[in-house]
Amino acid sequence: MTINHHPSEESIARYAAGRLEAGPALVLSVHLAGCPHCRGLLRTFEAVGGALIEDMPPAEMAEDALEVALARLDADAQRPARRVSAPQQLAPRLGDVELPAALAGCEIGPWRWMGPGFRLSRVRLPGEPDANILLMRISAGRKMPEHGHTGREFTQILSGSFSDSNGRYRAGDLAEEDSETEHQPIVDRESECICLAAVEGRMKLQGFVARMVQPLLGF
Amino acid sequence: MWKVGRRLPTLYGHPANPDHRLSRRRDAGKKKPGRPLIRGVPGRVTGSMNALEPSAVSVKPVAPRPPRRVVRMSTAPPDEMTLSPEAQVRLVAAIAASADRQAYAILFRHFAPRVKTFLMRSGLPALTAEELAQETLLSVWRKASYFDPGRAGVATWIFTIARNLRIDHLRQQRRRDVQEEDPSEEADAPPTGEAVLITAEREAIVRRALTQLSDEQATVVKLSYFGEKPHSEIASELGIPIGTVKSRIRLAMLRLRALVDDLR
Numbered sequence: 273m274t275i276n277h278h279p280s281e282e283s284i285a286r287y288a289a290g291r292l293e294a295g296p297a298l299v300l301s302v303h304l305a306g307c308p309h310c311r312g313l314l315r316t317f318e319a320v321g322g323a324l325i326e327d328m329p330p331a332e333m334a335e336d337a338l339e340v341a342l343a344r345l346d347a348d349a350q351r352p353a354r355r356v357s358a359p360q361q362l363a364p365r366l367g368d369v370e371l372p373a374a375l376a377g378c379e380i381g382p383w384r385w386m387g388p389g390f391r392l393s394r395v396r397l398p399g400e401p402d403a404n405i406l407l408m409r410i411s412a413g414r415k416m417p418e419h420g421h422t423g424r425e426f427t428q429i430l431s432g433s434f435s436d437s438n439g440r441y442r443a444g445d446l447a448e449e450d451s452e453t454e455h456q457p458i459v460d461r462e463s464e465c466i467c468l469a470a471v472e473g474r475m476k477l478q479g480f481v482a483r484m485v486q487p488l489l490g491f
Numbered sequence: 492m493w494k495v496g497r498r499l500p501t502l503y504g505h506p507a508n509p510d511h512r513l514s515r516r517r518d519a520g521k522k523k524p525g526r527p528l529i530r531g532v533p534g535r536v537t538g539s540m541n542a543l544e545p546s547a548v549s550v551k552p553v554a555p556r557p558p559r560r561v562v563r564m565s566t567a568p569p570d571e572m573t574l575s576p577e578a579q580v581r582l583v584a585a586i587a588a589s590a591d592r593q594a595y596a597i598l599f600r601h602f603a604p605r606v607k608t609f610l611m612r613s614g615l616p617a618l619t620a621e622e623l624a625q626e627t628l629l630s631v632w633r634k635a636s637y638f639d640p641g642r643a644g645v646a647t648w649i650f651t652i653a654r655n656l657r658i659d660h661l662r663q664q665r666r667r668d669v670q671e672e673d674p675s676e677e678a679d680a681p682p683t684g685e686a687v688l689i690t691a692e693r694e695a696i697v698r699r700a701l702t703q704l705s706d707e708q709a710t711v712v713k714l715s716y717f718g719e720k721p722h723s724e725i726a727s728e729l730g731i732p733i734g735t736v737k738s739r740i741r742l743a744m745l746r747l748r749a750l751v752d753d754l755r
Contacts, residue, residue, distance in 0.1 A: 286715065319697040323698040398662070
């Protein structure tokens with residue numbers, strides 16, 4: 273799988289710093305799982321975090337901090353030592369669609385019909401009520417709703433492909449659009465396209481149908 | 492094999508000398524490079540704390556010791572001592588191999604206060620920061636066997652643990668349930684020597700690159716790691732437009748990346 277479209281370095285840096293909003297961070301983690309190039313960048317930015325930790329002036333800890341820590345080891349020692357692989361989790365599914373493992377902890381809503389050839393599912397991340405995360409399933413040859421956004425939009429292509437003014441996006445690619453972009457992706461003719469998308473801030477849908485569905489989506 | 496390692500700055504110890512354990516930052520330029528301060532079984536840091544007693548340390552402290560109020564078990568003030576990245580890796584290995592509590596105590600004294608500072612600067616209250624620093628180091632104990640020196644240095648690994656705990660903590664404030672284990676903590680294949688070397692080099696390069704940023708750029712990079720504040724607040728605080736904040740962050744990151752590429 274050749275990946276041609278990547279998240280911006282700035283977004284990877286914010287992810288490394290733990291400062292990317294939960295929704296975009298989830299989409300980025302799906303991209304990272306399949307992209308060695310971006311994982312390399314992530315490690316570099318995480319190393320920045322390591323270097324910053326090393327340079328921190330030590331804070332004053334509670335007087336008995338080390339004793340507390342060692343006592344916790346005693347309590348912990350009763351557990352068996354383990355180096356076991358995490359139990360093999362079944363890949364999350366939505367109907368006939370197999371989803372990335374990163375979505376395992378999410379509540380995934382049913383596919384909802386939003387218009388001809390266009391279905392959506394709302395993804396909720398426990399503890400992150402403000403995260404706007406969507407699964408989109410769009411038939412071959414269909415236009416996706418024209419929209420702009422107040423914040424950035426992150427779209428990871430899970431299967432199929434679409435094209436917009438920036439080029440063609442295939443499975444494994446991540447499209448990162450800033451708030452200035454207004455774009456209208458068109459799904460390529462070969463097959464339907466399934467994407468995972470998250471926006472920072474609120475999405476502004478432009479078309480008539482889009483304005484109709486906006487209240488349904490709760491954006 | 493140590494060809495690459497020799498390029499590491501003296502500040503972080505001498506990988507060319509496998510016997511090297513601890514170096515004193517202030518003395519880094521004064522002593523002979525690579526001179527071992529403490530002798531022990533190469534590749535292992537276990538056993539007694541004698542290794543840390545002043546008699547075993549061959550370099551006299553330069554400055555008078557600050558009054559110690561904080562940590563008890565230590566025989567030297569923790570902030571006077573710098574643990575080389577290689578020594579850190581050996582300490583984690585000792586915990587993984589033999590549940591070595593002395594190794595843990597050394598790591599705890601070095602990292603817990605720094606993690607606490609990091610979390611406080613990230614906007615957490617001191618008490619929460621202390622709890623999460625404890626939690627971070629407990630994870631180090633529990634996950635020591637998952638540590639992969641072919642992927643990250645110890646400080647970087649600990650940074651990612653603290654980062655994830657901070658995110659989980661903020662999430663749990665909104666939700667009481669316990670979080671899932673991070674899938675990235677799963678056991679990997681044993682690291683190759685090459686991967687370990689590449690990792691050590693990458694981390695050393697990043698450290699050097701950070702020191703070569705201008706003050707302003709370093710501030711901006713730190714802000715983007717610690718700044719709880721949105722760009723708009725940073726903008727009003729610094730009295731510059733929000734676009735300038737964003738472009739400064741972008742420029743600083745670009746420069747950091749360019750430096751990392753140059754040094755490679």
